[in-house]
Amino acid sequence: MKQKLFRYKNGEISLPAFFPDATRGVIKMLDFKDVEETKTPGVLVNTFHLWQKLDKKVLEKYGNIGKFMSWEGAVISDSGGFQIMSQIKKGIIKGKIKDEGVILYPGKNKRLVFSPEESICFQIKLGTDMVIVLDDFTDPKSSYKEAKESVERTLLWARRSKEEFEKLTKGRKEKPYLLGVVQGGEYLDLRKLCTKELVKIGFDGLGWGGWPFDEKGKINFASAEVISENTPKGYFLHGLGIGKPEDIVKCVSLGFNIFDCVIPTRDGRHGRLFTFNADSINKIDIKKKNFYSVFTADKDSNSLEDSPVSTSCDCLLCKKYSKGYLRHLFKIGDVTAMRLASIHNLRFYSILMEKLGT
């Protein structure tokens, strides 16, 4: 059995658990009271984004990011490796990956280094409950040689991150969890190597990194299996950026117990709401093949629907408002539509995780 409890300064969370993405310290459209009411146990913030945007003095003043956000739940900080890679690839930011770290060129004659050590150091300042090491993202199109290089760099950075982490948390009673990230793309021997080497370095858990989707959006679970098989008992296994409800179910069966993803919130903002195919919460059966549906909120055909979006949900939207009213809010472009839909989807995910835990 993998780790079952996530203990943190304000309490403990039974796993598996889903941590929605509050990348910049907020879940878009929601405040943390809303998030709390969806029974979401924790959120994930992004180190790279906050490193760029957050006034460093804020953390000295508040002590940690959770207090700043007024969020009692757990907080995981992602290292930023994924964002940096994808933003450099899309040309959003200028930068290069070197052994030293990520070299950024934010302007003329300006050079910034976002190193593994800096990532850890900043995460310690954030005071999050799980710290994720900076990894070198393996591009899904990588050749074996390129994938191997990214694994080697990921391991190099992982060792340095661990060292930095030990240095900064030495003598502390309460330390955050430290998560290593497995790279290697579709090359299973590299995934295995990466997993084993990370375990040797010693972490509290490992993350399934990279981009495991094919062009049709289907997940290849082979690397997740390799990671799970080569990880000791008691480790957290984090499906980074996973995902769709059925993919989470599958990953839990492979031993994964922590997830984060933008899907519930982004899809909610785009008018897509997840609903269990059941009359009530008690009757939800996630073992069924089609255990959920997707409700498209802004269709004209919903305009006269006075029923709730779901009877197997107890969120603010489903308890108080009709499909027709939600459609109206989407149609007029009012942000309340996005708020209610985000709340609903987060509750869907928290119910899903409750069901997976039993």
Add this chain to the structure above:
RNA sequence: GCUGGGGUGGCGGAGUGGACAAUCGCAUUUCUCUGUAAAAGAAAUGUCCGAAAGGGCUACAUAGGUUCGAAUCCUGUCCCCAGCA
């Protein structure tokens, strides 16, 4: 009643003799969204045939006319708007 302006696809609004089944915006429908550049993006939207390329038909108030060719020019009619009576 007179004078002037105008009537374009579900709506708004371009076009003002050939490249117009008609730019664009909105709307509608469908699809996409996976460690958040995302309140975002893509496609379709007269009709018929075709898997497609493509082709046929019908359309720019209405009835005629000019022209090889008209949403675009001319005439009648109907309707709308502004000013004057």
